[in-house]
Amino acid sequence: MPSETPATAAAAPPAPPKAAGGFGAGVRLASGLNVALLFAFAAAAVVFLNAIVAKRYMRFDWTSGGVFGLSPKTKSFLGKVTKPIKLVVLYPPAGQGGPSSDVHDLVREYELASPHVSFEALDPDRNPKRAEEIIRSYNLNPEEIRTGVIVDHLGKSKWVGHSKIFEQDFSGGFQGGGAQTKFKGEDQLTSAIVSLAEGKTPKAGFLKGHGEKDPNGGGEEGCAGAKEALRRDNYEVEAVELKGKDSIPAGLDFLVIAGPRGTILPEEVHLVKAHLEGGGKLLVLLDPSWEGRTLETLRWTRTGLEELLQEWGVEIGDDLLLENVQNGPFLSPASRAFPITWRSSSHEITKSLAAFNRLMVADVRSVRYDDKGRGKTTGEAILKTSEGGMKVTDLVGFFGASQDMRRLLQYAETLTPEQHPIGAAVEAIHPASNGEKARLVVIGTSSLVADAGTPKTYELDLFVNAANWLARREALLGISAKDPTRVKFTMTGGQVKLVFWISVVLLPLGAFLLGGVVWLIRRS
Amino acid sequence: MTATLAILRREFLSYFFSPLAYIVAAAFLLLTGFFWYLETSWLANPQIAPQLNPVSHTLFSGVLYIFTLLIPAITMRLISEELRSGSIELLMTAPVREGSVVLGKFLAALGFFASLLVPTLAYVMFARQYATPAPPDMGPIWAGYVGFLLVGGMLLSIGVFVSAFCKNQIVAYIFTAALVLLFQLIPTFTRVTTESDTWLYKAIAAVADHINMNAHFQDIGRGILDLRHILFYLSFTALFLFGATLTLSVRKSR
Structure with missing residues (x-):
């Protein structure tokens, strides 16, 4: 702080006489150089020390x-790692918090x-070339380049997305992307590393030949x-045809039947049945299905899988579910695209999406788990509509009314909104399975995975979660999520004002007044 | 050691007999208090609070920039005043080593700086009083105060170093503020440039990243005391104090 006495040239003492002649100047130069060198050595020592x-x-x-x-589980596992693991962080450079x-x-x-783990922090704005390389190498969508972590181990990789790393709370609306409530990064990254280091690549087979969605x-x-x-989750995917085959191809970790449109032949259903009874895993996505050229001939159709699923306690409804919105059902007969507000369960498949309860799907039918007290299977509903779900069972009535909005609304009034189950997860050990537990997931729509329609993000997360549950890769480690301990203040308006008066007025004013007192004392 | 303690005592007390020290304190408390009031009103707002960082981040954010303005004001007088008034000649001819002079003055400034932080504990008390659902984690808050002392020590040492060069206190203030600002701005080099694979770019980026004073503090403010961060602040503090000592020894030899 400035001195209280004015700094004037007159007040300064006379400057010392300058060294006379070249010899004095040389000594000063040498002395200056000596000091500069010493300082440079000290700076080098500081750099060296910091580098070590x-x-x-x-x-x-x-x-x-x-x-x-890190948890002891992660440290213990990383201690055994002997091959290089690379983590590519796709979040922009860290700000404060x-x-x-x-x-x-x-x-x-x-x-x-x-020592075998390295990481690369990618800033796509500063290094767009590298960002493009990453997008190409790991087949990312361009928008994914800003959130997520890629785990790369000996050429195999897994992408751990934002929704897996953070639990989000959208209760305050969707603006801003929702508040992070739990940080699950360690669980997810360690699980990804473990699954890659296991050396096994699980294989998923997509059934084809009946109008299913084609991978x-x-x-x-x-x-x-x-x-x-x-x-991206380190699965291999192949299309599977069952016609003319004796069994489901060996080596499949699970079979996917995604939205068959035609009838699955009895001999094919038999193979699927044998697969399940042998402890196999199956994911079925069944759309509501009907046929008829005229209004009068409309009728529900079946794929052939319904009886098999019923044996496993899963009942497929002949219905079409609609979501009741503010002014009646959200209806668009031309596209039959209805948003469903999902109510997820606490099941492994859906719990990571529990906070995000709105997925865009189209053509949904009810899927109910009911073992009828037989005790052959254990299962639960994993997905439900909101309380505003409306079930259409009368095709003629619905499509007849759908030509005219007034009639449609009248028709909607005949439907009772309630929560309908639309997905189930089932487990059972069949006597023929040598103790291997079969797993079955059935969801009443294939639009979750369809390339058509709205872009899929959380919908595909749900699909991958189901795949992981079937392949028994869910919660590989079960490391607890970390709570970011964000706090808020519970204060009345008066208390906020009190903070203002103390922090902004009283404390600075106190220091200022004290300075005034000191000044007065010194002056006197 | 005795000489150092004597200088420390004299310089430390002189702060409290200078009205301008209180003006610095008032300005510091006004700025930090205003920051704190803003954060308090945000944290008390249910719409905004869930989006904010933990309270320790909130408490410390922005304070480093206040240091940029105020720390040069604490140090600008330290040696410049002795140079201007000529009393440095007396000091240099006394049986006191240059290192003792520099260390004594530095520790006095650090003591005054630490005393400036004491009133800010009121903010911590407020946080404990009003935070829900539980009081804030105190670990990061105490770590943050340790960080303040480390950052403050480094910035004060820069001020002492510059002060050893300048007879004019205003010049000392400006040069210190500029150097401090440089430590905060150089790291933005890696934020504003496009990455390159050349060794020169990588070397500059590595140095720029490492001397990122704020980034080192960021970890500490989150409750992580990392040997790298501690060493960064301590080693640069020692370097600038050594530089100040060398500067004085050159003056003495002349």
Whole structure:
């Protein structure tokens, strides 16, 4: 702070006489150089010291819950890793706090815990070329380049997306993407590393031949997005044909039947049945299905799987579910695209999406789990509509009314809104399975995986979760999610004002007045 | 050691007999208080609070920039005043080593800086009083105060170093503020440039990243005391104090 006496040239003492002649100037130069060199050596020592400690250092986590440390499970596993693992962090550079920081900090802990773990932090704005390479190498969507972590192990990779890393709360609306409530990064990254390090690539088979969604196709009939989502989760995907075969191809971890339109032949259903009874895993996505050229001839159709599913306690409804919105049902007979507000259960498949309860789907039918007290299977409803779900069973009445909005609304009034189950997960051990537990997931729509319609994000997450449950890859480790311990203040308006008066007025004013008193004392 | 303690005592007390020290304190408390009031009103707003960082981040965000303005004001007088008034000649001819002079003055400034932080504990008390569903985690908050002392120590050492060069206190203030700002701005090099694979870019980026004073503090403010961060602040503090000592020794030799 400035001196109280004015700094004037007159007040300054006379300058010391300058050294005379060249010899004095030389000595001064040498002295100056000597000092500069010494300072340069000291600076080099500082750089050297910092460089050494950058490689070998210790960290002390002062948070009460050890929020930033890795769990013993992860450390123990990383201690056994002998091959290189690369983590590519797709979050933009960490600012102060926030989700990006959480992920960057976590990944740094992995790097610290094992010499075989390295990480690359990608900033797509500053390095668009590298971003393009990453998108190409790992088959990402361009919008995914800003959220997620890629785990790469010896050429195999898994993409861990934002919705897996953070639990989000959308209760306050969708603006801003929802608040992060839990940080599950460690569980997800370690699970991904473990699954890659296991060396086994699970295989999913998509049934074809009955108008199912094609994993190798695009457009209206394709589900290439679902295939890509599985591939990013380290699955192999292949199309499977059962006609003329003796059994389900060996080596499949689970079979997917995604929206068959035609009838599945009895001999094919028999193979699927044998697959399940042998402890196999099956994912069925069944759309509501009807036929008829005229209004009068409309009738519900079946795929041939319904009886088999019933044996496993899953009842498929001959119905079409609609979502009741503010002014009646959201109806669009031309596209039959109805948004359904989903109510998820706490099942492994849906719990990570519990907070995100709105998925866009089209053509949904009811899927009810009911073992009828036989005790042959255990299962539960994993997905339900909102309380505003409306069930159409009368095709003639519905499509007859759908030509005219007034009649349609009248028709809607005859439907009673209630919550309908639309998905079930079932387990059972069949006597013929040698103790291997069969798993079955049935969902009343294939639009979850369809390339057509609205872009899929959480819908595909749900699909991959179902695949992981079937392949028994869910919660590989069960490391607890970490709570970011975000707090809020519960204050009245008066208390906020009190904080203002104390922080902004009283404390500074007190210091100022004290300075005034000191000034007065010194003056007197 | 005795000389250091004597200088420390004299300099430390002189702060409290200077009305301008209180003006610095008032300005510091006004700015931090205003930041705190803003954060309090946000945290008390149910719409905004869930989006905010933990309270320790909130408490410390922005304070580093306040240091940029105020720390040069604490140090600008330290040696410049001695140079201007000529009393440095007396000090240099006394049986006191240059290192003791620098260390004594630095520790006095650090003591005054630490005393500026004491009133901010009122903010912590507010946080404990009003935070829900539970009081904030105190670990990161105490770590943040340790971080303040480390950052403050480094910035004060820069001020002492510059002060050893300048007879004019205003010049010392400006140069110190500029150097401090440089430590905060150089790291933005890696944010505003396009990445390149050249070794020169990588070397500059590595250095720029490492001297990112705010990034080192960021971890500490989250409750992580990392040896790298501690060493960064301590080693640069020692470097600038060494530089100040060298500067004084050159003056003495002349």
